[in-house]
Amino acid sequence: MEITLKTLIFYGFALMTIGSALAVVTVRNIVHAAFALMVTLFGVAGLYVFLQADFLAATQVIVYVGGILVLILFGVMMTSGRLQMRIHIERGQLLLGGGITIALLMLLLTVIANTPRWKNLSDDGTEFAPTTSRIGELILNEHFLLPFEIASVLLLVALIGAALISRKEVRD
Amino acid sequence: MTLQHYLVISAILFSLGIFAVLTRRNAISILMGIELILNSCNLNFVAFSRFVTPPENIDGQIIAIFGIVLAAAEAAVFLAIILAIYREFGSIRPDEVDTLKG
């Protein structure tokens, strides 16, 4: 396989993603973990770009980094009261969890490696047209309209629900 | 960059997410694990959409968008529940919240 700049950048993103994800699950400081998660999310956004999903990449950054991550940080602040909250990990649980995780990973990798249909599907470097307008048409004009509307309702419900659950209960 | 590259990255992310969910003793860390899992799924969708289906078909991306929406909603509700639990139990350690213990 020919090593081009593009490939290098790809591997860079891949490593960034995996490395930071590893950090997310290992660091003890929850705030650090949150920042590591941010890096992971950026990495995934980069991979989206490689997959020529430009709109998605942008969405990933805006929603995840700008929204969800901030939300998580708020959660951290409101529950711990201090940013330096430590994460306890028990040894036994760690071992068991690690074992299961590795088994799972092995399994997945075996499946990926042994599925013939997925072999030899390589990126031929073709550039596609930007997807934004197409996504807009699909969502607002064609057969994804209904799921889209449902999703919007779901969001609304989640919003209201979250507000309801988290509000301070008025004790009689 | 073949499909398998992406699949491997996705698998690793997924496993890490599972690992976090299984082992972390903090509800917010669990949430982060879940976010990892969701991201790995989205990545799979987009990758399959790119390599398997014809180029003009971008349904996989759409699904991914919905996945993001779902994640957002999930995160919001999850955090709300965490807040409620925190108020109720004074802790967000999942092993301490065991009212349903048989």
Place this chain on the structure above:
Amino acid sequence: MVVLLISIILLAPLTAFAIHALLGLAKQGFPRQDILSTFAMLVAFICSILLFWQIAPDPKPHTIDWISLGSITFSMGFYLDSVTVIMLIVVTLVSSLVHIFSIGYMHGDPRYPRFFAFLSLFSFSMLFLVVSDNLLGIYIGWELVGLCSYLLIGFWFEKDSAADACKKAFLTTRVGDVGMFVGMMMLFTRFKTLSLYDGADAGIFTLVEGLSGTGDMIWLSIAGVLIFCGAVGKSAQVPLHTWLPDAMEGPTPVSALIHAATMVAAGVYLTARMFPILTTSSSLVIAYVGGITAIVAATIAIVRFDIKRVLAYSTVSQLGFMMLAIGVGSYVAGLFHLTTHAFFKALLFLGSGSVIHAFHAMHSHHDEEHSDDGEHDHGLIHEHGSEIPPDQDMRNMGGLRRKMPLTFITMLIATLSISGVPFIFSGFWSKDKILGGVLERAMEWNSIHHYILFVVALIAAGITAFYMFRLIFMTFFGVPQNQEMHEMAHESPWVMTVPLLVLAFLSIPVVNPLWFNKDYVKPPEQHHIHAPEHAQVLPDSKTRNSDFSFAFLGVSDAHAAEGEEDGHAADAHHAHSPAHSIAMILSIIVAGVGILLSWLFYHKRRFSAEAVSTAFRPVYNLFWNKYYFDEFYDGVLVALTVWKSRLFAQFDGSIVDGIVNGVGTVTRDVFAAFTGFFDNSVVDGLVNRIAEITWAAGGRIRRLQTGAIQTYLFVVVGGIVLIILIFRVL
């Protein structure tokens, strides 16, 4: 025109009743409701008079279909012949007079409007009965008059005696009515109709002509006797006569109207209506019942002191005479006596009412003397021979003829009439006609039965004269027995005396317009009366009975000769002349003897009634105790019925229900015990084992339920991995 008049006659009293009833329900009575009823009755009377001129010579029933059931139709309608019209006039006339009398008599009663409502209803029912052309209609009217009688006898229902009497009246007559109904069922089943006269289809009277043969005759006799049972109840014939004297608990105008003039005569009317279906044997039964009733009631009347009871037994006795007449085939005589009796007996009752009213002032109300008896022992078994109210006790009276001259004179006329004082009083003619009829039948058939009946009737006639004059002497002559009451007595107001005068006027046949029209009443043909083998040569029964007018003129020979044109009619004349002459002479003799004895006993006091009664103590006791009929009924029949009902109820409660409960208990205790055992040990055992195992298993398994989410997740993910691994391996 006929239909219109009949409708008015029927509807006038009915409308009056309906208005009374609606006002009563709305609690909106107005003070002069008496006028309403009286007016309605007078309208009916005028219409009846008009009808008298309208009556067609060949009457046809006017009917409408009432109920149609497939092949069978019950019709309702009316039938007007001369008898009907006479009955209509009698009923409406007496009823009108009683209405007027009641205005005075019932004045001040708290239930004054109700009284007139009931009178109206009664008048309607009675008229309906009279005009009906079929047995069903007659039966309906029959029961309705019974209802009115019930309501009016029990008018002062606060008195226990009145409450008992009305119930007794209804029940006793109902026993007879059931017999009548069975008779109707027999006729209906045979003929598929209850119409008496030919309308669109043949009526019973036509159909009955077709019967012949011994079996049919027996059948018809039974049917006739059963129908007659209704008359026995309603007309208070022995053995169902006991209710009528008790019925005197009702207000006196009611006694006059219902229990003397009209309703009780309905039985006679019915029997006369059923004339064509009577057979030789059923006629004889009727004659005997009538004869026995006449003598029994007359003997009881001798010893009564209650003025109304004397009159009541006298009524029973006179009704017996009428039945006797019908039974011997003297149709005209029976109906003639019915009409004359209606007037003079109504007069007697109203007169006695006038007397009672005179004494009434000191008894502010009827129920006063009863208000203090707190006992409410309303057994089905009634108490009899209750105390005679002082205002009705003849022993308290005497010498009233100066205080109440009008009452005295009118009652005297009536008494002369009922006693059979010859020539100027109507009762003489009718009673003589009956006696003559009986003797005539006896002579014709040479029948020992009829000779016996003639003697019985003759004796009864003598006794009648005796006790009626006893009443007059005790009440109006002699010295006042109760000075205090005598002082209070006064002549009644004009509303009461005017009806008395009218009725007295009607008791003198010369002025009675009804009798003028000769041959007005024609008896229907009887096809099933057969003279015995040894009978004399028979006159035709038609002509024999057609001489209503003879009675009026009293000179049978002269009159009979006029109408006779054919041969055998002369035989008829020949055959019955001696009978009637003999009867007339004998009846005058017995009436004279009766009056004479009465005069000697109760006016001259030549003989002492007490001495005679002591001398014949057993006989006296028999009379005084009314032949123990009431005791028999109460002690045996009623007691038996009540006993039987208790027995049935006990049977129902203990045996039938006991079996049901027993089955329930057995099912529960035995069967259920067995199944219970099986259930407990086997079925339930199994269930319990399963439950225990489940419980124990749950106890262990629940530890898996840590409540910690992550434990679950471990298991889930591990499980997934395992499953996939296993399936990969396979």
Place this chain on the structure above:
Amino acid sequence: MLLSLMIFVPLLGMVVVLLLPRESEELIKRVTLLFTFIPLILAVYLFIAYDRSSISSQYMVNISWIEKFNINYHVGIDGLSVTLILLTALLGPICVIASWRNIEKGIKAYMALFLMLETGMLGFFAALDLFLFYVFFELTLLPMYFLIGVWGGPRREYAAIKFFLYTLFGSVLMLVAMIAVYLTSGDPGSRTFDIPTLITLASTEGHALNDLNFQIWVFLGFFIGFAVKVPIFPFHTWLPDAHVEAPTAISVILAGVLLKMGTYGLVRINMAMFPLGLDRFTNGSDFWGYSLALLGFINIVYGSFCALAQTDFKKLVAYSSIGHMGFVILGLAARNDTGVSGAILQMFNHGVISAMLFLLVGVLYDRAHHREINGFGGLGNKMPIYTGITTLAFMASLGLPGLSGFVGEALALLGAYAKYKTLTILSTIGIVIGAAYFLWTLQRVFLGALNPDYEDIPEINGREILTLVPLGILTIVLGVFPHIVIDMFSVSVTELTKVMGTFEANL
């Protein structure tokens, strides 16, 4: 459609009542009244619009219900059912009004159950499918059980269970017979529950349903089922208990309608479908017919005598019901136009009159709180209107001509006499005893001197008069113009007796 609407309007009413809040009792009562009033209007319309000259069922609806077993929702009315439907629909609102003040607890449940009961009764009289017929039959049982068992007198549980078990016992036999009929009605696939079809099959020469022995057994099965309901001696002992314990309105329904379900069943199923079972036992003898007449006679005399011995006002009326239903049985046993018409008319009239009697007892009970006949006396003076209405009802019940009770009784007796002379003559004892117990009661309660305990007893009030007056008017009108009702069913009756007559001719 109109018919179905009428049947299910009360059920709809039940749903509405159940949705109303428990506290708004007035509203519940009004709504119930409305929902019982609608069937009345419809029933009156049906009564008027019914074609009296046609023998076939009218207003038919036939929809497949359970296809696998060929069960249909098949309803329709003929002259007999429309008469009884009118009776049921009439008593509905009257009972609601009668329950207005007397039901103290759980008015919501009471009214809901009552409406359910009404649907059951209306449906029963309209059903033309045997299965549907049975379903409606049982549908009346359950609410009745609760209505007696919850709102009854002191021994209500006993009475309710007795009623329930008795009726269930009967209906189980009926169910067995019904299934037997179904299985015999044809090959698998062509079996049917349809009543008109079954009637045709049962009279088809050579069909399995036409078999004499089969008919006798099936006849007996149905007969016992209905006999309990009528009730025929010796299955009658639930009746006095149930009546005494039940609240007034429920007694009214019990006597007015439920008893008629038994006799209606006898006519509709036993006599129309299995005439052989009744008509021929062995060649030439009339064993079953005579037995039926005998049972009628026993009912009349036995019921009357038992009534005479009662001192409980309500029990007396209950036993009088047993006696009067005996006339219906006797009339049916006669199997001729007169007898059957009389029986059906008596069914209707007894419904009206016994309803009046129970309402009247209820009125007195509400005031005095006891029903001991000997404990009253002289009320005639204090309650003249009440006394008048009671006298009317008593007179109607003891068969006074001019009032409705007479016509039915007289026709039944006239008809029965043609066949069973001795029994009919003996049955007339019942007429006398009937007069005896009613007049005796009248005397003990209303006549005589006033019992001082009831110095201040209030007169019957407007609401109570409202319940009684329609029935009273009906009693008088039908006494004078009985053909109003008779014309409804005379064609059907002629048809029925014609069928039976052909069998009779074969004797």
